[in-house]
Amino acid sequence: MRMDAAVQARLDSLYHRLERLSAQFLGYPCNLAFDYTPLHRFLELCLNNVGDPFVASNFGINTHEIEREVIQFFARLTRADGDVWGYVTHGGTEGNMYGLYLARELYREGIVYYSQDTHYSVTKILKLINTPHIMIRSQDDGQIDYEDLRETLRIKRDVPAIVLANIGTTMKGAVDDVGRIRDLFKALALEDTYVHGDAALAGMILPFVEPAQPFGFDAGLDSLSISGHKFIGSPIPCGVVLAKKQHVDRIARAVEYVGTLDTTLSGSRNGLTPLFLWYAITQRGTAGFKAMVAECFRVADYAIQRLKAEGLQAWRHAHSITVVLPRPSQALLERWQLAAQHDIAHLVIMPHVTCERIDRFVEDLKREAGRG
Amino acid sequence: MKEICVVVKNHPGVLAEIAELLARHGVNIEQIAAEGIGKTGIIQVQVDRYDTALSALRDAGYRAMTEDCLLIRLPDQPGALAGIAKRFKDAQINIRSIHIVERKEGVSIAAVSTDRTDHAMRLLKDVLIRA
Numbered sequence: 001m002r003m004d005a006a007v008q009a010r011l012d013s014l015y016h017r018l019e020r021l022s023a024q025f026l027g028y029p030c031n032l033a034f035d036y037t038p039l040h041r042f043l044e045l046c047l048n049n050v051g052d053p054f055v056a057s058n059f060g061i062n063t064h065e066i067e068r069e070v071i072q073f074f075a076r077l078t079r080a081d082g083d084v085w086g087y088v089t090h091g092g093t094e095g096n097m098y099g100l101y102l103a104r105e106l107y108r109e110g111i112v113y114y115s116q117d118t119h120y121s122v123t124k125i126l127k128l129i130n131t132p133h134i135m136i137r138s139q140d141d142g143q144i145d146y147e148d149l150r151e152t153l154r155i156k157r158d159v160p161a162i163v164l165a166n167i168g169t170t171m172k173g174a175v176d177d178v179g180r181i182r183d184l185f186k187a188l189a190l191e192d193t194y195v196h197g198d199a200a201l202a203g204m205i206l207p208f209v210e211p212a213q214p215f216g217f218d219a220g221l222d223s224l225s226i227s228g229h230k231f232i233g234s235p236i237p238c239g240v241v242l243a244k245k246q247h248v249d250r251i252a253r254a255v256e257y258v259g260t261l262d263t264t265l266s267g268s269r270n271g272l273t274p275l276f277l278w279y280a281i282t283q284r285g286t287a288g289f290k291a292m293v294a295e296c297f298r299v300a301d302y303a304i305q306r307l308k309a310e311g312l313q314a315w316r317h318a319h320s321i322t323v324v325l326p327r328p329s330q331a332l333l334e335r336w337q338l339a340a341q342h343d344i345a346h347l348v349i350m351p352h353v354t355c356e357r358i359d360r361f362v363e364d365l366k367r368e369a370g371r372g
Numbered sequence: 373m374k375e376i377c378v379v380v381k382n383h384p385g386v387l388a389e390i391a392e393l394l395a396r397h398g399v400n401i402e403q404i405a406a407e408g409i410g411k412t413g414i415i416q417v418q419v420d421r422y423d424t425a426l427s428a429l430r431d432a433g434y435r436a437m438t439e440d441c442l443l444i445r446l447p448d449q450p451g452a453l454a455g456i457a458k459r460f461k462d463a464q465i466n467i468r469s470i471h472i473v474e475r476k477e478g479v480s481i482a483a484v485s486t487d488r489t490d491h492a493m494r495l496l497k498d499v500l501i502r503a
Contacts, residue, residue, distance in 0.1 A: 116472045123471065134457060135471040137450065137480070151451035155458045 026347050026361060027338030029201045029322075031233030033352035036276055047271025051262045053087050067274035073281050074240050077207040078199075078216035078224060086242035087264050088228070088274040092200035093121045095225020095241035097128070098265055099196030100164065102223055102243055104131050105251045107160035107192050113152060114164040115144035117171060119198065122164055131162075141317070142166075142174025150184050160192035161185065167215045167224065168202025171341050173320025175202060175213060182220040197224035200239070201348075202320065204231035208290040209319045222247060228273060231292075232280045233351070238273035292351050296321040300349040303358045310365060323347040332368060336361055374422045377443055377501075379435040379473050379481065382413035390415055390434070397421075397428040407501065409445060410477040414501050435473065441485040442492060443473070443501040448480040459495050460486060 022032055051057045053067040071086040078084075089095045100122075103110060112133040114122055126133045134152055137145045144166070153161055165176040178195055185193045199206075199215065203226030206215050216224070223243035228234050252263050284292070300316055303323050307314035314325045327345045332338070338345045347353075347361070380386050387406055394401060394417070403418040419425040429436035437443065446452040453470055460467055468485040475481075481501065486492040493500065 111467070116475070123469075126469070132467050133469050133471075134453065134467065135469075135482075137448070137453070137472060137475065145450050147450035148452075148454065151454035152457055155454050155461055 021337070024336055026336045026353060026357065027333075027345070029227075029230045029348045029350060031229075031231055031350045031352055033350075034233035034235070034276075034280065036235065036279060039272075039275055039279055042272060042275060047275075049088070049269040049271040049274065050267055051269075052264060053274075054085065055262075061271070063271045063274045063278075066278045070274050070277045070281065071240060071242065074203075074226060074242055078203070078221075078226075078242060079218040080242060080244075081217065083245045084217065084242050085245045085248045085263070086240055088270070088277065089225070089239045089241050090266065090270065090273075091229070091237040092119075092198065092225050092227040092239045093125070094265060095227075095239050096122060096164070096196065096198050097125045098241045099223035099225060099243065100125055100131065100162070101129055101265070102247050102251060103162040103194040103196060104129050106247060107162060107194060110160035110162045110192070110194070111156055112162045112164060113149060115166060115169075115176065117142045117144075117169040117174065118164060118166055119170045119200070122198070138169075138174075142169040142172030144176045144181075146177075146180055146184065149181070150188070153184060153188055153190065157188055157190060160194070161190050162194045162196070165195055165197050165221070167197045167199035167206070168320060168322075170200075171322070171339070171344065171346055172324055173202065173317045173322035173346075175206070175215060175317070175319065177214075178219040178221055179214055194222045195220055197221045199224050200227040201230045201322075203227075204289065205293050205296075205321060206319060208286070208293040213319055217242075217244070228277045231289075231350070232277060234273055234276045234280075236270065236273050236276070238270065238277065240277075293321075296349045296351060296353075299353055299355055299358065300347075302355050303347055303349060303361075306358055306362045307365075310362060310369075312365075321349040323349060328365060329368060332364065335364065375416055375418050375439045376422070376425055376429065377437045377439070377441075378415040378417065378429060379437070379443075380413045380415060382408050382411050386413055387415060390417070390429070393428060393432055394419065394425055397424055399425045399428065409479055409481065409501075412474050412476060412479075412481060414443065414481075437473075437483055440489055441469075441483045442489065442496060444482050444484060444496055444499040445501050446480045446482060446499055448475050448478050452480060453482060456482070456484065456496070456499070460492070463491065463495055465492055465495070 049062045050059050053064040067088050075084050115136050116138040137148045139145050165178050225241050228238035300321050304314045316323050324346050327340045327343050400420045405416045407414045466487040470484050473481045
């Protein structure tokens with residue numbers, strides 16, 4: 001089919017604008033360094049992963065087999081003992097929604113507790129699934145305030161406790177201590193409990209750091225969500241959700257229409273994104289991801305050093321690639337697409353961020369402050 | 373008359389900014405009151421076109437809250453919100469949500485929503501920002 005000149009021009013203009021914006025991308029956790037050229041031919045197919053990837057479907061043009069391998073990879077990373085189930089989601093929010101939905105189904109009377117530093121989408125989800133919730137204050141470093149959590153749990157000991165733990169907060173990269181949360185449950189003799197982990201970005205970082213920080217199923221999670229387009233990188237947003245199989249089995253629903261037992265949230269699901277994740281996992285392997293994480297830490301430390309040299313209080317958590325800095329001007333925030341909250345902003349040192357990009361950012365900061 | 377509560381960064385002229393914004397959207401203000409809590413301002417407005425006002429404020433980036441959520445002021449310390457949860461438990465009021473709106477200078481501002489707003493209002497009289 002021939003393309004109209006106006007359509008061509010519109011596409012060219014859009015592409016160039018997006019390309020230009022990508023070169024200044026520094027504030028959001030999306031890895032732009034990926035190459036899926038060998039997979040381009042799959043765009044010619046009508047892939048649809050409708051249904052549970054672990055159950056045979058009548059809709060055959062799917063990548064379920066690949067999806068299962070992706071889930072198994074993440075199950076190993078998150079130290080699941082083998083008895084977990086999961087699927088490739090459309091992003092971290094769907095994974096969080098699944099985890100909280102599962103918890104709500106298991107404990108209809110439960111209350112969800114989550115920290116002040118939790119991603120805004122969680123409040124949206126809680127409204128959607130109509131579940132009572134109480135926000136817990138955060139510590140200055142972004143972790144949940146365990147004392148505040150304990151006091152609040154103590155008041156509601158007769159009600160099932162569902163905690164959304166941040167495995168890397170959005171603004172500061174702080175990791176809530178899942179073991180400590182479990183200890184609080186124990187100390188308060190709470191029996192009906194559930195912990196979901198939002199590990200959007202850090203879920204692909206913590207498995208590759210030493211000494212390992214407990215964050216997975218071995219630390220006491222019941223389910224967790226990790227983004228795929230963040231650290232791994234994908235042209236289409238995606239993620240994975242993993243949950244203990246015993247929980248999922250309790251809410252399984254038969255969907256005869258597609259001849260499958262569907263426990264996923266959506267109907268039609270993307271068949272291409274599992275392929276992207278599988279390809280990246282296969283190409284890079286554990287050693288490749290470990291090297292990527294180490295390089296991100298190196299560039300993050302370089303950024304901190306450069307910012308400190310300019311008199312700015314820049315810092316990061318030991319196992320985080322999020323560099324926190326004082327909020328710069330609005331113009332700078334927009335130019336470098338930085339996320340800001342109150343008095344702080346952050347740089348997210350993803351694999352595509354180089355020292356050269358940091359230098360350009362710092363020069364821009366200096367120019368603005370009249371020091372360049 | 374329904375009321376909207378807007379949480380803002382306290383600065384000179386903020387009241388006028390909100391009034392102008394609402395006027396631009398054809399909303400008449402019946403009553404407006406403001407209270408400053410350190411660097412945070414709480415503006416309470418009663419308007420004739422509730423939904424229009426609410427969406428105009430939200431679209432402009434203001435934190436606007438509907439009247440079914442109660443704004444309270446507490447000391448910013450661990451366990452303060454737990455104390456509020458206990459009051460509800462003792463009074464057998466179900467909590468829909470409690471979330472922290474702002475924490476600054478030793479004060480925490482929280483929004484509380486329950487299944488019995490009138491009763492909750494009486495229960496929180498001593499910490500309520502708006503009545």
